[in-house]
Amino acid sequence: MRFSITTLGCKVNSYESNYYKEQLEKHGHQMVETNSPCDVCIINTCTVTNTAAAKSRQKIHSLKKTHPNALIVVVGCYVQHADQQEREKLNVDLIIGANHKNELVMRIEELLKDHVRKDLVEDIRDFTSFEEMPIHVYESKHRAFLKIEDGCNQFCSYCAIPYARGRQRSLSKEKVIEIAQSLSNKGHYEIVLTGIHTGRYQDGDTTLAKLLKELLEKTDERVQYRISSIEITEVDDELIDLMKQTTRICRHLHIPIQSGCNETLQRMNRPYTIEEFQQRLDHIRKEIPDISISTDVIVGFVQESEEEFETTYKNLEDCAFSFLHVFPYSKRNGTAASRMKGEVHGSIVKERVNKLLALSNKLRQNDMERFTDLEVLIEKQDQDGVYHGYCQQYHPVKIYSDVPLSTRIHVTWNEIKDHTYIVLKKEGSLCD
Known part of the structure; x- marks a missing residue:
């Protein structure tokens, strides 16, 4: 049996898709690209926003159209969150929500034998x-x-x-x-x-x-x-x-802040104030000086005024994060925020996103310049013989070396280019 896996959403979904791949291959099945002929199409879905849910639906319909003879298996957050009527409209062969994921292989093999459609979504x-x-x-x-x-x-x-x-x-x-x-x-x-x-x-x-x-x-x-x-x-x-x-x-922690303004944080139902966040951040850095701390930020949350955004910007700058993951707010039906009035216009959200992305670039440069010697885990080598990895602080590193590299090494960077450490090394100059 040939199968493909399409993964939408977060890193946890990526992890689970890797698990499905490993288990299916262990049972003798072959993974192929999504555009190749296959017997089973698996779509690992996301529902974090209305847009994410729509992308999940679009991908399901697209794969049904391009693989009319394949069995369609939909798993994950979108189908768990959808009601029964919405799931029935998908008209697919197997649906698995947030439970029974570790039964995916068994359920697919049952489906190949009896061709009986099943919906395994249970009450959360x-x-x-x-x-x-x-x-x-x-x-x-x-x-x-x-x-x-x-x-x-x-x-x-x-x-x-x-x-x-x-x-x-x-x-x-x-x-x-x-x-x-x-x-x-x-x-x-x-x-x-x-x-x-x-x-x-x-x-x-x-x-x-x-x-x-x-x-x-x-x-x-x-x-x-x-x-x-x-x-x-x-x-x-x-x-x-x-x-x-x-x-x-x-020496890296990713700690989501989501907003740097107390009024916004309160509407988000986040469990801290900006003052509490900054105080804890200071304590972590005092105890572990060589740590880098990155964060997530949601821009354009319901009722976010220009004043609130400017407060967020200033506090993010003061927090001196190593970089920002910036997300424009997108409504998700069924959440408390979806019932709030006062959506921010898309053009304003886009402008604010770009402003925070520029701040993130500046913050990353500042954080990278703090370090001279790097401990790097080598992850891959490209066709030009350049080695790639990440340092302990989770900044990307590109190493040009005349000798083979593997596992973990210590290096000193030569320059920072495109938010990546560049290391130029000659034979005999590397330290394992």
């Missing part, structure tokens, strides 16, 4: 246990991802994720350690702990910090760990103390 309130979806190897990569958490209890006013993925639930500590050891044994020297709300990891008394401590103790000392994203309220003293003790936890 019934999801109480974490579905194990371990990926055991990432081909030709030293960095691996390990999903340890799913779901969210925060209910930000703009976000549909709690309705599409359910409440928080975590992979057992023992299973996390087992998978990490397996990844380590296969040569993955950096493991990224990921989830919808990674900082809320909880298995009994085991928090994220306690989990990391055990991972450090029970995996090869060459393995480093990176946290995909974490809320400022979850960077507790235990985690900070652990990061101070070891460089095996990468």
Whole structure:
């Protein structure tokens, strides 16, 4: 059986698509490009905004049209959030929502045999246990991802994720350690702990910090760990103390702020004020001076005035993030924000987005110039013999070398170009 996978949305969706690929190939099936003839088209969907939901629908209809003889399998957030009538209109062969994802291969093989259409979407309130979806190897990569958490209890006013993925639930500590050891044994020297709300990891008394401590103790000392994203309220003293003790936890945290204005944050239902955020940021940097901290920002949220935006701009500049991921606000039906009045005109949102992107470029340059010596995980080599990777602070690095490079090396950069460290190295000048 030939299959294709189309992935929309976040990095967690990308992780899950990699899991589907690994499991299907393990059962003898062959992955092909989406534009190639295939027997099964899998669409891993997103619903975070109305636009994302529309893109999911468009992709489903497009693949049905271009692959009229293929079975169409739709999985993930969009179909979980959609009502039964909307799902029926899709007219596809198999629908799996936020649960039964680890049964995808079995369900597809059943479908190939009996050709009976199924809709496996269940009430989101019934999801109480974490579905194990371990990926055991990432081909030709030293960095691996390990999903340890799913779901969210925060209910930000703009976000549909709690309705599409359910409440928080975590992979057992023992299973996390087992998978990490397996990844380590296969040569993955950096493991990224990921989830919808990674900082809320909880298995009994085991928090994220306690989990990391055990991972450090029970995996090869060459393995480093990176946290995909974490809320400022979850960077507790235990985690900070652990990061101070070891460089095996990468010197980068991605901490979403979403807005730098208290009035906007309140409408967003975010669990902090800008003053609380900045105070915690200062404490983290005081304890870990070589850390870089990046963030997410939503621009043009409902009722965001020019004054509120300027406040956000100034506070983002003062926070000195290493870079910004900037998102224009997009309404999602069913959220609290979708019922608020006062949408910001698209042209104004676009102007504000561009202003913050320019700020992000300036912030990244400033942050990159703080560092001289870099520890770099080599991820790939292009056709010109140039090596690519990321340093501990998660800035991209491009290395021109006369000698083969692999795994993790220490270098000194020569210039910064297009927000990338450029390293010019000759034979004998590299330090492993």
